[in-house]
Each structure stands twice: as C-alpha cells, then as structure tokens.
Amino acid sequence: MIQSKLPSLGVTIFTRMSQLAMETGAINLSQGFPDFDGPDALREAVSRHVMAGHNQYAPMTGLPALREQVARKVATLYGRTVDAEQEVTITPGATQAIFCAIQSVVRSGDEVIVFDPCYDSYAPSVELAGGRCIHLPLALPDFGIDWDRLQAALTSRTRAIVLNTPHNPSGSLVGRDALDRLAALIRDRDIYLISDEVYEHLVFDGAEHASVLTHDELYARAFVISSFGKTYHVTGWKTGYVIAPRELSSELRKIHQYVSFCGVTPLQWALADFMEAHPEHVTELPAFYQAKRDLFCDLLGSSKLAFTRAAGTYFQLADYSAIRDDVSDVEMAEWLTREHGVAAIPISVFYQEAPKDLRLVRFCFAKREETLRLAAEKLCAI
Numbered sequence: 001m002i003q004s005k006l007p008s009l010g011v012t013i014f015t016r017m018s019q020l021a022m023e024t025g026a027i028n029l030s031q032g033f034p035d036f037d038g039p040d041a042l043r044e045a046v047s048r049h050v051m052a053g054h055n056q057y058a059p060m061t062g063l064p065a066l067r068e069q070v071a072r073k074v075a076t077l078y079g080r081t082v083d084a085e086q087e088v089t090i091t092p093g094a095t096q097a098i099f100c101a102i103q104s105v106v107r108s109g110d111e112v113i114v115f116d117p118c119y120d121s122y123a124p125s126v127e128l129a130g131g132r133c134i135h136l137p138l139a140l141p142d143f144g145i146d147w148d149r150l151q152a153a154l155t156s157r158t159r160a161i162v163l164n165t166p167h168n169p170s171g172s173l174v175g176r177d178a179l180d181r182l183a184a185l186i187r188d189r190d191i192y193l194i195s196d197e198v199y200e201h202l203v204f205d206g207a208e209h210a211s212v213l214t215h216d217e218l219y220a221r222a223f224v225i226s227s228f229g230k231t232y233h234v235t236g237w238k239t240g241y242v243i244a245p246r247e248l249s250s251e252l253r254k255i256h257q258y259v260s261f262c263g264v265t266p267l268q269w270a271l272a273d274f275m276e277a278h279p280e281h282v283t284e285l286p287a288f289y290q291a292k293r294d295l296f297c298d299l300l301g302s303s304k305l306a307f308t309r310a311a312g313t314y315f316q317l318a319d320y321s322a323i324r325d326d327v328s329d330v331e332m333a334e335w336l337t338r339e340h341g342v343a344a345i346p347i348s349v350f351y352q353e354a355p356k357d358l359r360l361v362r363f364c365f366a367k368r369e370e371t372l373r374l375a376a377e378k379l380c381a382i
C-alpha cells in the first residue's frame, strides 16, 4: 500500500462543483474562469507562432521578449525597475510559481503562515516541503489581517508568510498601510514573503493595487507571483510568472528547472507580442470587470442574498442566511446547483477550521452578460 504524502487531500471542491454543474446543467459560477475567450489578436498570435515553428523548448527562465514585457509593465504600473534577466521567471501557471517559491525557502520543520480562507494550493506545497502551515483566520466581516494574531503567531520557526491580494475568495484588498505594518512586524526576522497577486489588475472603485513590488523593504524578501491566465482571460494556458530579487530568483529557478524546465513556447511568444501591442489591456481591465460585478450585484438587488460588493478579483461573496439559515455552505452550494441551477463555491473549504456560523458562498462573475442575467434571474426566484 502506498503511504500518501498528502493523506487528507481528495478531489478539490472546484472539480466537484464544476462536475456537478455539468451533470445537472446548472450555470457554472463556481470555478474561477471566464466563459468568454481571450482577445482575438492574442489567440491569432499563438497560431502564427505555432506555424512559424516556435515549438521547441523555451529558455528555462522564460522567453526574453516576454520577461522584458513583464519588466516594462512592472516599471509602468508599480514604479519598480526589475532586471528581466535575473529577476523575472516565466512558469507554467501561478500555481507552479507558488509551489517553487515555497520549495525554495521552506525546510523540514519550518512554519508558514497563511491567512484563511486561502487558495487551496498553499498548504499542500508547504507540506511537501516538510513544513507546517499555521492558518490564521482573516477578521470578519471585512476579511482583514488580524494583526494581534499575526504577531502572536510569529516564532523562530516562521519561515514564510503567504499573502494574497486581491484576495480569493473574499474579494478584499490589502492596503499600503498593511504592507508597512507587515514590514515592521517581520523586519528583524528571517521570514520570506510569498505574494500571490494573480488578480493584480482586478481592483475596483478607483482603488489601487498595493503590490509588494511597490514596497522596497518587503520586495527584498519576496516572491511576487502573477498569472497571464487571469489577466488575458486564458486560464487554460496555465502561464504565469514570478518576480523576485536575484538571489531568491536564482534559488527558485533551481527548482523550476526540474519541475517543468520551462513554459509553453508559442504561448510565451504570443503573450510577448500582445503585451507589446496592447499595453492598454491591463489598464482597461478594472473597468471591464467592475462592469460585470456591478451588473451581477445590481441584478441580485431583488434577491434574498446579502452582500458587500467585492473590492477586487472576479468573485462575489453572498450571505444566504435569509434564504436558508439551517444548512452549511457546502449543503447550500449543492442545493443551489441541484435545485436552482446555479453552481457556487462554499467558503468553508478555504479554511482549516471555518467559523461555525459562516453562511457565505462565492460566485464567479467572469461571465458573459447573458450568463450573469440568467444566473441572477434564477437566484432572484428563490
């Protein structure tokens, strides 16, 4: 009998809910992916590069043209000059970037602080590195960092903190003041920061994304991770990147080269072309997704769901206690899917130990207008 290295893990909730949505024909607002395609010019560029023969291994660290484009974007948006050769690494998806960053710094017996509810790849990556996750719940109702708990959780074994802003699943943002506070807390400690910023361009109502790239002190010890899949509506391309100071990038690359070696070549060419030709794509993204959030929330106005509009990401949380206070969020998500034709994700699965009275489900609004209208109609009829 094989002895599992991750004995408590089974099929993820995302797979389960997407499968249930398919079986029941429900509108799938569960898993985080758009039901529309990426830009024509981007997809055409892939075909062009495939036909031009760009089909062999890319350089291990990523195509230079794409690393240059990432460096250019970061200079424009966050005012940081990064060395595209030494500090930017292209990976097959942000998930692999997170995995490699964690393997680079976490050793057996180390502790890694994650804030619950958190994205599901962090804890298994820490466990596989021999470390232990310390799960700190974000403070309700706003899902902000509980600074007293964070301070109390720091020990000599703390090796890393995983930050995620804009935050999946809550849609909350970490502000500049929080970055300063975090920097002060870990200033004299040997702690690395893994900053998951895959929703960096999905920030609404005029707010600014407080990237760790804007913070000199934090960046000196950080891996900053993003996802082309999220930014260009092509999640299935599984292409992302890590920006980290030279020494950290060098360690991360040692691992990345034996996990995948490199990302998919024609996708990298296409992304480099598109980023160069359309730098406005990222600056137009907040308005694009804010319009979807507002449409969905306006339509839900006559439902019995209660919510505060997401400040970022393409997820909207909703409290269902006025509909059914008697069921858990997992039961509610299943009930919504089976009985009312809209699939959602329960929030408790993002926790090690969820608060008992949590009555929240997450809807993904990265969908076409007609999908959002149809889903809202069904939800309003409950």
Ligand SMILES: Cc1ncc(COP(=O)(O)O)c(C=O)c1O
Pocket (backbone or CB within 6 Å): 032, 092, 093, 094, 095, 096, 119, 164, 168, 196, 198, 226, 227, 228, 229, 230, 235, 238, 239, 240
């Ligand atoms: C917070 C967070 N981090 C990372 C990822 C993974 O990104 P990728 O698809 O590029 O691996 C996701 C995808 O849902 C996410 O929500």
